[in-house]
Amino acid sequence: MYGSSxxxxxxxxxxxxxxxxxxxxQGAQFSWRFRPHFHAGDEIVQLxxxxxxxxxxxxxxxxxxxxxxxxxxxMVHRFEPLDDKGWAFASEFVLRPGNTPLAGSPDAQAGDGxxxxxxxxxxxxxxLQTDVDSIARDCAVSAGHLARAFRRATGxxxxxxxxxxxxxxxxxxxxxxxxxxxAALDGGFYDQAHLTREFVRTFGMTPGTxxxxxxxx
Numbered sequence: 662m663y664g665s666s667x668x669x670x671x672x673x674x675x676x677x678x679x680x681x682x683x684x685x686x687q688g689a690q691f692s693w694r695f696r697p698h699f700h701a702g703d704e705i706v707q708l709x710x711x712x713x714x715x716x717x718x719x720x721x722x723x724x725x726x727x728x729x730x731x732x733x734x735x736m737v738h739r740f741e742p743l744d745d746k747g748w749a750f751a752s753e754f755v756l757r758p759g760n761t762p763l764a765g766s767p768d769a770q771a772g773d774g775x776x777x778x779x780x781x782x783x784x785x786x787x788x789l790q791t792d793v794d795s796i797a798r799d800c801a802v803s804a805g806h807l808a809r810a811f812r813r814a815t816g817x818x819x820x821x822x823x824x825x826x827x828x829x830x831x832x833x834x835x836x837x838x839x840x841x842x843x844a845a846l847d848g849g850f851y852d853q854a855h856l857t858r859e860f861v862r863t864f865g866m867t868p869g870t871x872x873x874x875x876x877x878x
Contacts, residue, residue, distance in 0.1 A: 669693075671865035675878035682878070684754040688865060692747040696862045697739045697817045698825055702754045704732040706740075711748030714741045718816030737816035773814035775800060779807060783823045789849050791820040828863050831856055835872040844868065 671688040690710045697716070707729045715722050715730060716739045723743060724730055732738050742748055782796050796819070797804040811819050831848030839847070845856035845868075853868075860868045 669865070670861075670867070670870065673866060673871055673874040675874050677878075678755060682756045684756065684874075686752045686754075686864065686866070688750050690747050690749040692742040692745065693750075693865060694741055695739060695865060697737050697821060698828075698863050699735050699737045700732070700754055701829065702734050702756055704734075705753045706730050706732065707751050709749040709751060711746050712743040713748040713750075714743055715739075716741065737822075773810065775802065775807065775810050776814035779811055779819065780822070780826075783819070784826055786823070787849055789823060789827055789851070791823045793819050824859055825863070828856075828859055831860070831868065832871065835868055836875050838872070838876060841868055841872065844872075 669689070669691045671686050674685045674687075676683045676685065693713075708724050708726055710726050712723060712725045715724055715732075717732075718737055722730075726748075740748075740750075778800055779796055782799060783791070793808060794804050797807040800807055802810075808819060811822070815822060817825075827848040827850060831844040831850065834844035834847050835841075841856070842853045845851075845853045848856060850856040850859070857867055857869075860866070860871070864871070
């Protein structure tokens with residue numbers, strides 16, 4: 662998706678389902694390549710066209726047009742195209758009470774005390790300066806040991822996970838109707854442009870598109 666002369670974006674709509682908000686993200690057929698990420702709620706993905714590879718922390722599977730898969734809340738995952746034709750999809754997310762970035766984060770299900778300790782430190786940071794060495798010292802382990810243990814428990818790196826936490830914080834503010842710059846700074850991003858870059862890498866849409874969908878529901 663990145664570096665292509667054709668800019669492609671996903672499309673978001675927000676509905677009510679059983680008295681709860683339902684986010685639906687759709688993407689036309691394209692060679693989508695999202696960063697490894699997680700969601701606070703379960704993701705129900707239907708492949709509408711093409712083929713894709715779903716990468717999970719401990720498994721990898723191929724899915725094709727007509728297939729539906731469920732990615733549990735908090736599980737780090739990534740979809741990739743299997744050929745240059747790409748794939749089209751529709752993903753549904755039902756937001757439930759208590760869905761917060763930290764509660765839905767992958768470490769909560771990993772059972773790894775070191776990963777949880779590092780996650781709490783990342784969540785308390787007000788900027789995106791991850792500083793793995795500093796976190797490792799506070800955890801009384803080497804930076805290399807921490808990095809390996811964290812990836813083993815969560816399926817991603819400390820810095821990528823840190824960015825994901827910040828993106829989810831910004832999303833929560835955008836759902837409330839906060840201005841883009843305010844959501845960016847509250848999430849820990851340097852500025853609005855920084856949030857936009859990371860948001861598009863994660864979800865294939867701009868934070869403005871996300872906010873507009875919530876304001877229009």
